[in-house]
Amino acid sequence: MDTEENGHFIAESVLVDFCVSVLEKIGVPRGDAIIASKNLVEADMRGVYSHGVVRFPIYVKRILDGGTNPKATPFIERQTRTTAVFNGDNGLGHLVGVKAMQLAIDKAQEGDCAFVAVNNSNHFGTAAYYAEMAARQNMIGFSFTIGAINHMAPWGGAEAVLGNNPFAIAFPTREAFPVVLDMACSVAARGKIIVAAKEGKPIPDDWATGPDGLPTTDAVEALKGFVIPVGGPKGYALTMAVGMLSTMLSGAAFGHDVGELYEKTTTAQNGGHLFGVLPVASFDDLDTYLDRMQKGMADLRNAKKATGVDRIYMPGEREYLSLLAARERGIPIGPMLTKDLQALAEEYQVNFELIN
C-alpha cells in the first residue's frame, strides 16, 4: 500500500468535498454523496487505506459504466417489528449500508434487538463503520458482508467460490472509541501477494495456494490460486457462515453468482449484508455494563507484555489513534493514489488541494 512514506497529506474536509463533488457530477444526489463520502474517507482516517479512497476510482467507473445506480432509492422489501429485508436499489454500498444499519437502530428504539438483511447493494467499505454506528447508540453492533470478488476456494477445493467476507462487532465503551473487531477471513490480503510477486519474493506457506489448491510460497503461482482462510478449515467455515448470513436471508449473490468489483463494471453485483443491534440497556443497566467493559479492557491492557512489546492495544484502538493523527496533520496519501485522484479532480473540475 502506498501511504505516508513518500506521499502527501490531505485535509479530511477537502477529501470529503472532493468525493462529494465528483459523485454529484456523475448523478448522485448531494445528500447521498455526503453520506457515502464521509463513510469512505473515515476508512482513510482510521488508517484502513485498503478500503478508503483508493477504491474511489472504481466506484466512479461503476456508476459511469452502469454497474451502480447513482440515483438509488433503497427501500424496505419486507419487515416485522424487529427484522427487515432492505433492497439497496443497486446504490453505492456506503450509502445503502448506512441506511440499513440506521433502520436496525431505529427498530431497536423500544429496546428490541433488530436485524436487517440487505440485497442489491455494492462494496460497502469497512464493516467497522456500521457496527460503530450502533455502538455510538449504546448498542452492540454486528455487520457482515459478502466480499465483492471471489478469491477463496472451499476447504479442499481449487476454485474461487468464496469471497473474503469481512465482518465487524462493535462494543460501546466509556472511552472515546468503541472496541471493534473488524476482520476479513483470509490470513493475508491479496494485495500483499501482489506486492511479493512484483518484487519477486516468496510468501509464507499459509497465505495462498496455487491453482492446484495446494499451499505455495511462490507469489506468482499464488496469484493464479486462492487465498487461504485463517485457521484453515475453521476459516473456511467462518467465511462460508459470514457469506451465508450476508446473502441467504435477502437473496443477494453468493458463490458463482458473485460479480467482479473491478472486471464486470456494467452489471449490478447484487451485493449483500446483514446488520444487527443488541441494545445494552435491554440486558442490564448501561452503567453496569460500561463498568464491566472498563474492567475487562483493563485486564487485557494491563496484562504482562511479551518480550519487546510496550503496549497492548484494544481492537479498534490503533484505528482510533490513526483517526486522531489524521485530524491533526491530515490524511496521508501516497503518490500513485494522489495522481489517480488528481486526474479525477481535473476531469470533473473539482478541488483537490493537498496540505504539502
Add this chain to the structure above:
Amino acid sequence: MDTEENGHFIAESVLVDFCVSVLEKIGVPRGDAIIASKNLVEADMRGVYSHGVVRFPIYVKRILDGGTNPKATPFIERQTRTTAVFNGDNGLGHLVGVKAMQLAIDKAQEGDCAFVAVNNSNHFGTAAYYAEMAARQNMIGFSFTIGAINHMAPWGGAEAVLGNNPFAIAFPTREAFPVVLDMACSVAARGKIIVAAKEGKPIPDDWATGPDGLPTTDAVEALKGFVIPVGGPKGYALTMAVGMLSTMLSGAAFGHDVGELYEKTTTAQNGGHLFGVLPVASFDDLDTYLDRMQKGMADLRNAKKATGVDRIYMPGEREYLSLLAARERGIPIGPMLTKDLQALAEEYQVNFELIN
C-alpha cells in the same frame, strides 16, 4: 485423543443412561440429568470427543466439590419481549444452555429475532448443539461462550487473560443436518501441544508462544506459555469479541475473573454465554431461503477439487456423518476413558456395558 483406534464402542442409549444415572446419584433431578446427558453424549456421537464424556468426570467432581449446583433452578433475571438475561443458578452448563436457547426460540415465535445473555453458568460442551437447536426450528442460530480456562494472552501480551472462546452459527437446510460453523479461536487445541510434549516432538511455530509471549516450536515451553489465536491479531480480536458477547451483557466472569474448570472445583465459575436466533420466515419465504441454501451448498461442494481431494464437505457435515456411524456401530471410546468411566460406574453402581 484416545478414540476408536484401540478402544471399544458403546451404544448411545447406554452412555446416556450411564451419565443420567450418575448425575441422579449425586443430586441432579432426573429430567435435568437427561437434558444434560443427551447434550453431552451428542458431542461424542458427532466425533467431537474433546467435548464429550471425556469431560464427564470433571463435571461430577465439580458437583461433589460444591463448585457446580446439582439442583439448579435457572431463572430469568431481566427481560424485554426480544431479550433476556438468564441466570443459570450455577447449574450444569449443558442444562443451562439448553434452557437459555429454548427461551430465545420461544421469544422468536411471533417472528422476532431474540437474544438471551447468560450468567452463573458452567462449561456447556459444544457451541454447535445450541445453534443447531435453533436451526431445527428454521431459525439461524448463534451460540457464543467464554472459555472455562484462560490459555491465551492478548496480542502482544504474555499473560493468560483470554479463553479459547468458542462460538457457533447454524443455518437451516433441506438436508438431514444444518450447516454449522463451530470454532474455537486458537490455531490448535492445547491438547495437541500436551501430546507433542509427551512425545518429545516439536510443534509448528504458529501454535503457541513460550512464557515470554514469543512463538516457540518447543512443546514443553509452549505448555508454560499461551496458545496463539487464528490469524494472529485477527484471532485476538475475535476471541475478545466472543468473550465480551458472552459476558458483558450478563455480568458473567471475564478476564482475571474467569475460574479454572479443572483446578478450582469448589467455587462457582460464573460462566457466560450468549444465544441468538433469526427466524428465517421473518426475512423471506422459507422455501425461497432453502432453495438458496441448496444452490449455495452445491456451489461449494461442486467446486473443482484440490489435488488429492475427493470431496468437499460442508461445515457440520463430517460431524453428521460421524453421528450416523455412531448410531450404526456405537460410539468409539478409548481405553483410558473407558477405564475412567468404568471406575465411576463401579463407584455409583450403574450400568456401563460396552458393545465389544
